[in-house]
Amino acid sequence: MHETAWPHDDSWKGWWGKNPPYHVPVFVLTHHARAPITMEGGTTFHFVTDGIHAALNRAKEAAQGKDVRLGGGVATVRQYLTAGLIDEIHLAIAPVLLGRGEHLFAGIDAVSLGYKCTEHASSDHATHVVLTK
Numbered sequence: 300m301h302e303t304a305w306p307h308d309d310s311w312k313g314w315w316g317k318n319p320p321y322h323v324p325v326f327v328l329t330h331h332a333r334a335p336i337t338m339e340g341g342t343t344f345h346f347v348t349d350g351i352h353a354a355l356n357r358a359k360e361a362a363q364g365k366d367v368r369l370g371g372g373v374a375t376v377r378q379y380l381t382a383g384l385i386d387e388i389h390l391a392i393a394p395v396l397l398g399r400g401e402h403l404f405a406g407i408d409a410v411s412l413g414y415k416c417t418e419h420a421s422s423d424h425a426t427h428v429v430l431t432k
Contacts, residue, residue, distance in 0.1 A: 313344070324361040326354045328375060351378050373401035383412055385432065392426045 313319060318339040326345050333346040347354040358367045369379055379385050380403075390403075409430060418429035 313338075318342075324358070326358045326361075328354050328371070351375075351382060351384065355379075355384055373403050376403060377401075377407065380407055380409070380412070383432070387417075387429060387431045388414075390428045390430070392428065393424065 313336075315338075319325075319342045322341040324343050324345060326347050328351065329346050329348060331346070332348050335346070336344040338344070345357065347357060355367065369376065369385065376385075376388075380388070413432045414430040415432075416428060417431040418427070420427045
C-alpha cells in the first residue's frame with residue numbers, strides 16, 4: 300500500500316461531533332498516514348496504512364476477545380470477504396431501485412469461500428440475510 304501524508308486539514312474530526320457513536324477504538328483503512336484522534340465517549344480513530352490484515356489484527360487486539368465489526372464501503376467489505384476474514388455478515392436488503400453502484404458479490408463465489416445462509420427474515424421494508432462461515 301502506498302502511504303502518503305494526510306492531505307486534509309487536521310482540524311477536521313468527522314461528521315459525528317465530539318462524541319461519535321462508536322465508543323470503542325476504530326481502525327480506519329487509508330493511504331494517508333495520520334496521528335490517532337481521541338474523541339469523547341471512548342472512541343479513538345486509528346489510521347492504518349498497511350492493509351486489511353494489519354487493521355484486523357489491531358482491531359482484534361483492541362477488542363480483547365470481544366466481537367470486531369467491519370464498517371465501510373463495498374470495496375472494503377469485498378477485500379475482507381475474498382480474503383476469508385469475515386466470520387458472519389448481516390445483509391439488510393431494501394427493495395429500492397438505485398441504478399448503478401458497486402456490487403458486493405460480483406465475481407465472489409461465497410459458497411466456495413465457505414459461507415452459507417444461516418438466517419433470513421423478510422418484512423415489507425427489507426429482507427435480512429445472515430451469511431456465516
